[in-house]
Amino acid sequence: MRRTKSESEETRQRILDAAETVFLDIGVSRASLDRIATEAGVTRGAIYWHFANKQELFSAMIERVHGLHQTVLTRSLLGAVDPLQGVLDWALDVIELFAAEAHTRQVYRIIVTRCEYVGEMQDALEWQSDLHERMATNFQNAFEAAAAAKQLAPDWSVKSAATTLECFMSGMLHNWLRYDFDAEVAEALRAGLRSLVGSFRVREAAAGA
Amino acid sequence: MRRTKSESEETRQRILDAAETVFLDIGVSRASLDRIATEAGVTRGAIYWHFANKQELFSAMIERVHGLHQTVLTRSLLGAVDPLQGVLDWALDVIELFAAEAHTRQVYRIIVTRCEYVGEMQDALEWQSDLHERMATNFQNAFEAAAAAKQLAPDWSVKSAATTLECFMSGMLHNWLRYDFDAEVAEALRAGLRSLVGSFRVREAAAGA
DNA sequence: CCCTTTACATACAACACTGTCTGTATATAT
DNA sequence: ATATATACAGACAGTGTTGTATGTAAAGGG
Structure with missing residues (x-):
């Protein structure tokens, strides 16, 4: 289950990509972390591992x-x-x-x-x-x-x-x-x-x- | 408790004013109807009487x-x-x-x-x-x-x-x-x-x- | 080869907000 | 004068979302 360093970075990028997609689709405020996680093919756990919350995910995207x-x-x-x-x-x-x-x-x-x-x-x-x-x-x-x-x-x-x-x-x-x-x-x-x-x-x- | 027709219109306007204030303060999506009601000095009951939901309140404001x-x-x-x-x-x-x-x-x-x-x-x-x-x-x-x-x-x-x-x-x-x-x-x-x-x-x- | 840390998945409790339902006092029509 | 509709207040359950806590399998260091 545990990913290598580069795989981890890859998921991080996928999460950021998913965030862009979902934010564009339904707006930042209605975008739930669960929806973003699903879009990225992971669970909320992965997001909370890489980012503190939606706010920091947003900042990272920028x-x-x-x-x-x-x-x-x-x-x-x-x-x-x-x-x-x-x-x-x-x-x-x-x-x-x-x-x-x-x-x-x-x-x-x-x-x-x-x-x-x-x-x-x-x-x-x-x-x-x-x-x-x-x-x-x-x-x-x-x-x-x-x-x-x-x-x-x-x-x-x-x-x-x-x-x-x-x-x-x-x-x-x-x-x-x-x-x-x-x-x-x-x-x-x-x-x-x-x-x-x-x-x-x-x-x-x-x-x- | 029941207000006259003009009093009712007055509360409606107060709700719309409150909506403007709260929307500007915290944004449309995080603005709860409860917050708007408090700002207007009424309860959510009053808002739901005049408007179907936040969306229609927003439209009415426009x-x-x-x-x-x-x-x-x-x-x-x-x-x-x-x-x-x-x-x-x-x-x-x-x-x-x-x-x-x-x-x-x-x-x-x-x-x-x-x-x-x-x-x-x-x-x-x-x-x-x-x-x-x-x-x-x-x-x-x-x-x-x-x-x-x-x-x-x-x-x-x-x-x-x-x-x-x-x-x-x-x-x-x-x-x-x-x-x-x-x-x-x-x-x-x-x-x-x-x-x-x-x-x-x-x-x-x-x-x- | 073992131990620790990493990189998540899963489960759980807590909360804020929503829509609706009921209650009610009074304006208004008849 | 009585009945009804009005203009709300208050109570209710339901839901979606959040943050955290725990589980876990494998990576990487010694």
Whole structure:
């Protein structure tokens, strides 16, 4: 009956997979540990061995995809030679991450549409607030640099540009994750993003009709 | 013990108020009818008299603010003489609604951050999908009209402009409702919105440096 | 080869919440 | 004035879920 070390890790991963499935299916709060265990082909005993309770299982599920998230989303924008190009590249990377990594997408979808931001869940989701703040300050800095380089179009203030791009980014992810990604939608968003960032930049005369 | 008709309606409203409070406090799923009853100063008997169960209480809570929503958000954009101005007016009206009506804001906040989009909840929140679709088609139509009138800037396609504005609108509401509105944020969003819609419009030459 | 620890499965008690049923005082219709 | 329906309060059993406690077979170290 006793499993080897690697078999144990395998069950742990199966439990995490099952948690994702069940959470997506019926939501985090109604998901019983028994249902998750059955989905994983084990009993609740196995879950309680690997995790203290549902809360920690939830946190572990997030941690599993948090690494990719972190590296892509918190990359600083300060190094870019062209600040507006830097913002665009960063935003495109974010889209790329979600378009490519189905696992990340699924977990993020659970976070957005399948759990309540309350009690202990709020702690587990605190990194999301951090991320938003970091995104906001990054945008702020980039647009300030753009303004200093006279790159920012006259109808955009630093603040309104930063706010607008931030709203676009989170709205995009939310709208998208309400259903699921498909390649066509991803392309539409990339196009919208390019046009949006382009509209921040001061026009090079001509180009129009 | 028996209350008059108007007293009964008063308790019904108190129950709905209590539901909002408790839902916001601990989330929809963990909110017990007993807790809500206590908050309202009644017993579960009263709740079960006015509503069949928690699900219908939740729906009734939404219905209470749905009217305002409906009239403002589903106003057609087709009538506008200037399509881009029509879009801007509509979007500003939406901001206005949320900035002015604390009750609407609170309920929407519950919907966004305090419940899971699953099972019977999905039915109760179906109007939200309708709303998004209607918003999308409205934008699409408006930008098609703008393109036909040669008003749309050359770097924006109809589709990318519509997608971008839609993402901005929902991202704005989501980001905003994660906390609560304050007047300063509202003004920043209005500014961003004006600039965004302005960037859709074809430049009138000059204006730049 | 034995002993301890691991990696679970199984069993059990406790609780919170739900839906329903009954009780009841009073508004309201006749 | 009487009868009936109303607007609840209180009591009830039933259920699903949780945490823990115990059992156990095999892995891995000495």
